[in-house]
Amino acid sequence: RASRWISPDPFRQWRESGFYPHGKTVRIPARSPRAEAFGIDAGVIEEGRLADCILVDLNNHNLVPGFNLISDMVYAADSSCVDTVICDGRILMRGGHVDGEEEIVAEARDAAKRLTSK
DSSP: OOOSSSSSSSHHHHEEEEEEEEETEEEESSSSSHHHTTTTTSOOOOOOOEEEEEEEOTTTGGGGGOOOHIIIIIOOOOGGEEEEEETTTTTEBBBBBBHHHHHHHHHHHHHHHHHHHH
């Protein structure tokens, strides 16, 4: 199953969607129009809703020196900061590596060659 992220860079998506730091918290829009548009039971932080989780490498160069983690996550982090991705309880990426990643990339390259050779 494909990830529910619309953008390949969730941090960029957050910045563009109106997530913003306020003191020591992050304010999140109450509803996600993207989730609603795609008919996904997500987009709201609420019991029983779908939820994904990312674990961030706080030693990533984008988060240094780390004076304000919330601001760093919203304004400086990018997808290179993501260490682990959990989707619907399944670990899809761990340590920055997706199981079978080499095969996935090879298949994508083969598909691109087939598409462009016609």
